[in-house]
Structure formats: structure tokens, C-alpha cells
Amino acid sequence: MILRVDNLVKHYGAGRGAVVHAADGVSLEIAQGEVLGLVGESGSGKSTVGKCVLRLTEPTSGTIELDGRDITHLSRRALRPLRRDVHMVFQDPYSSLNPRFTIEQIVAEPLRRHGVAKGGEVSRRVTAMMERVGLPRQMLARFPHELSGGQRQRVGLARALILEPKLVVADEPVSALDVSVQASVLNLITDLQRDMGFSCLFITHDLSVVRFLADRIAVMYLGEIVETGPTDQIFAEPRHPYTQALLSAAPVPDPVEQRQRRRVVLGGEIPSPLDPPPGCRFHTRCPLAQDVCRTAVPALRDPYGGRHTVACHLVTDEKIPDATAAH
């Protein structure tokens, strides 16, 4: 495994002793060359997990192993060489690109910081990387504000990949892009990922995007992972009522199909992460909730094998709940 996150907890203080339960006991694994799509609604804790993996924020508890090495408690200094192996791509490349640097300086920066290349070698590698992400060489002398959104995201990718990292954490990298631009950036990401072989934690709220590029999916709700599994299986047979609701709510761009689909209508609102509900955190909105769901916390289990895990009391060895049938 390139990445192994075990029982990760991240609580943010919110004043007067209140605590935001941003991530509560998150465990996940990413194999060599695998793309894991982390999905869930706003505030579910996706970015928090991504930042903890990169140690951009300090986990409250739990462990993070990178390529077999426990990095949870490494000092900043000990962490430095490892920063070569893990890189991040952000949603808005504009705010993450220094406006006073040229594109060349931005893409070359990781090489310089880690002292892995000097002089002519730097510009050789920068030029090669620019070509790899489909940006013309003339752009090297430009500044971020002179580029379009799609071009800036290519620069963000070039910078993240120039050290040939083992793991890339991409947080909503195409969410700000238009469909036509998004298509070319998504094609580029899949091409680069297959050719360079890096593993990827791909964070997004867009199910159609993960379906396109993730090998496996993990679904988060209110700081917890409720289901993980191979992408095709999650889409073909979602097991957690929340996953079922999420999949059924995303409208498909086909009016005939869309207007025939059965939707899971969720009652209530997303509870506050300051005071998550006891038992299964989804019980306040789950159309199938039983008494047990209100009191006992369901563990992630893999009842049918095949690395398809689900945390729901209603998934038994015989039966998978169907929230679309509830009314």
C-alpha cells in the first residue's frame, strides 16, 4: 500500500470547548497506481482527510502510513524529504499559484526546493513537463493571471508531478472548470496517472467525475466513511442508504432516463458536525432507520467480500437495504 490511513480523527476547536468533528475514525488504503475517489457532500470532511494525509494539518489521533512508513509523528524536518513523494493539486489553481512568479518559476520550484536538479537540468525537466501537460513552451514566461482556468490547472498538475511523486492528493481539481475544459483536464489526469503510475486520492463531490477516473470509491458522511468499494460495484449496487441517496440525487443528463429514475428523498438536514447524532450518524435522515441505528455505531464490514465495505446495521449477510423503495 502506498497510503494507509488508520482510524484518523481530526477535531477542530470551535471555541467555548465546542469541537468540530471533521473526521472521526477514517480508515482507508490506496494501492500502488490506484486512484481512490473520496466523495461526499460539503462539510463531510473530505478536504480534512486530504490535508491530514499531507500533514498540512495535524491529526488529532490515528496513523498515516506512506509507503509503509508511519509519518504521523514525523517532525517537519524529518518530513521534508517525504514531501517529494506526495503532492497536492487544488481546486482553484489561481490562489495556489504565486502571482508574482512566472509559469517557469512555479513549475521549477519543487525541483529547486528539494535540490534534485540544477541549471540546465531544471529547464530540461520543466520543458518536458510542460509538454507532458499540453502547454506550449511560450507560456513559460507568462504569469498566472494571463492563463485561462484550464491552463492554470495544467500548471498546477505540472508542478505537482514534476518530482514524480508516489501519491497525488487532488482536491476538487476540476470542479471550477467548464465542461469542455474539464473534459480535457480529466483526460490529461488519467493519461498522466497511467503513464507515470502515481497513486491518487481524488477528492470530489461530483459522482460522474469519480466514476470516470477512480478505481475505488470511499463515501464520507459527517466525518465518517460509510462505504468503500470498487467503482463499478458502488455504482451498480450501492449498499449504504446514504450512497443510494447520493447516487439517486445526482441528475443524469438524459431527460428520458432522468424522469423515470426513482429518487431517495432525504428528510431533515445535514446535522451539525459540532454535535453529530449518536449511533449511525445518518439515522436522522435515513428513510430506513431502525431503533438500533439511533443508539449503536455501525462498524465498516465487508459482508460479501471483494473489498466492498459498508457501515450500516441494515446490511446483513442475507440482505442489502433499498432506500429507493422506502416512502
Next chain:
Amino acid sequence: MTLLEIKDLTVGFDTEDGLVHAVRGVSLDLAEGEILALCGESGCGKSVTGMSIPRLLPPDSTRLSGSIRLDGRELTGLPEAELRRVRGKDVSVVFQEPMTSLNPSFTVGYQIGEVLRRHEKLSWKAARARAVDLLRLVGIPAPERRINEYPHQLSGGMRQRVVIAIAVACSPRVLIADEPTTALDVTIQAGVLDVFRDLRDRLGTAIILITHDLGVVADIADRAVVMYAGRAVEQAPVGELFARPRHPYTLGLMKALPTAAAAGADGRLRLAEIPGMLPSSLSDPAACLFHDRCPRAKDDCVTAVPELAASGPGHLAACFYPLEDGSR
């Protein structure tokens, strides 16, 4: 019955760089009780087209021409004082970010009541009762309690419902919703789209829904207008549009969606890309603005503007070489 008729709407903005051509001769109409989607990518002129109707555009820099008729009454020449009466009463607007429309320091009930008092001259008591009804109409549970709450006490989805309640408080003929669900999660979006459907069914409100999301268009719209670089390039009933897109740009958009991924020659899943970039909004050439990105373009696409022409039942496309059936 045609309720709203827009003819040759052209909107430019004076800027330091020159005249920005935001909307270039758009014509469309909206029937009573119809949900019309305006779709297309960022910058294509959806919002400017929508906001031209109540004329919520910067007065100093906007250059607007063409005709906008509501129930036969021309809106473009109306003085500001009359437009103010049109806004809120005949035409109202819902924006993407609910907090831009809500005042954080007043209760929800006060804000809805205010509108009713101003436009309908209701007493506070009557306005309050109406406000409760309106909150119920947009699917807010326990409206008697919610009415005393402040916007920050509500979730994003609830706030957007309140904004919709305010927008429909005076039973407008036309509701313009600009990306009303873009900032919301999908499970919340589904409920808000239901509110629009319900308003149309129960009150007969005609709705212009501005969105870049073709999934939303497929879900809720009766008809859609696809815009590109300030022009309406295609209009059709939604079933027809998705089944038989005529304009190469519309097809390009549909095929670029991740849901349309198809395996390439090497077996890898790929998305269809639209090569090239948007044309500059600073020039206004007499050409099809999509020509340099279009696989079907020929010489005349570079020298003349294709007008919207019929190419099926209720189906219009602005293309010299529209796609045939079965192109999808």
C-alpha cells in the same frame, strides 16, 4: 400563450478594454407555466440575458438594444421607477448564493413580510400569515417556528428556499433563477428543484432557469436554449434537444460530460474534448463564433452569421451544417 418575448437582445458593456459583447442578438420566448433553461458554459451570456429582463445591470456601462415584451408590454424603454414595480411583482429573481439576497440582521418572517407589505400593501398580521404559507409552499418544515429565525440559523438549502419564497411572494409572472442550486449539495438540490416544479404546477409560474448543468436541464426544463459566446445557438424542447442535438457545440457539450465517457482505440476510457478556446468577447465578427472549434465548419461559417432556423418540431439551430438524426 407567449408570456415573454425577447427579440434580438444585444447587450454590451463599456470597459477599459473596449466594448464587451456579452449578448449578441438573442431571441427567445417563454410561455405561461413553462420552465425554460438557459444553458451553456461560463461567460456565454446566460446571466446577462436573464438580468436584462428586470434590467439588473450596471446602468452606466450597459448598452442594451432589442425588445423585451412581457404580456405585450415593452420593458426596455421603461423608466427606473416603473421597472422597480415590475421587479418583485411581475418578474423576480433568485440568485446562486442565497446570502446575497437575505439580510443577516432580520428574521425570515420580517424579510418575506416586507416584500408583501411593499408590493401588496398587506398589514403586518396578514403579511405574517402569508409568510407562513409561503414557507410551507417551498417545503420548509415547522414554518411557524422558522419564521422567527435569522438566516444564519438555517442551512444552505433552507436559505435558498426562503429566497424562493420571497421571490414568489407577490406571485410573479416570471421567475428568473440564476444557478439556484449550484452552491447546494445534490441531495439538497433535488428538493429545491422540486420546489420550482411545484411552483409551476400549482401557481403556473413561468421560470427561466439559468444553469450550466445539463443534468439539471434534463431533470426539470420543458425547453432549453443553448448559448455560446453571447448567441443562442440552439433551442428545443428538452427531449428533442438531447435526442437530436443539431448544433455541433451542443453535441460537443453533451459528449464532453464524464457520463458520456467512451473507450478509445486503446481501450482506455476517454472524454470527447472540444478543441480550442472561446472567442474574445471584445470583437464581434460576422461569422459563426464556433467555427474555429467546429469539426463541420466550411468557408461560409467564417464569413456569415448563421441565423436560428427550424430543424425539427419546435427545434431551432443556428448552424449552416446542422447535425442529422442519429449523431448522438
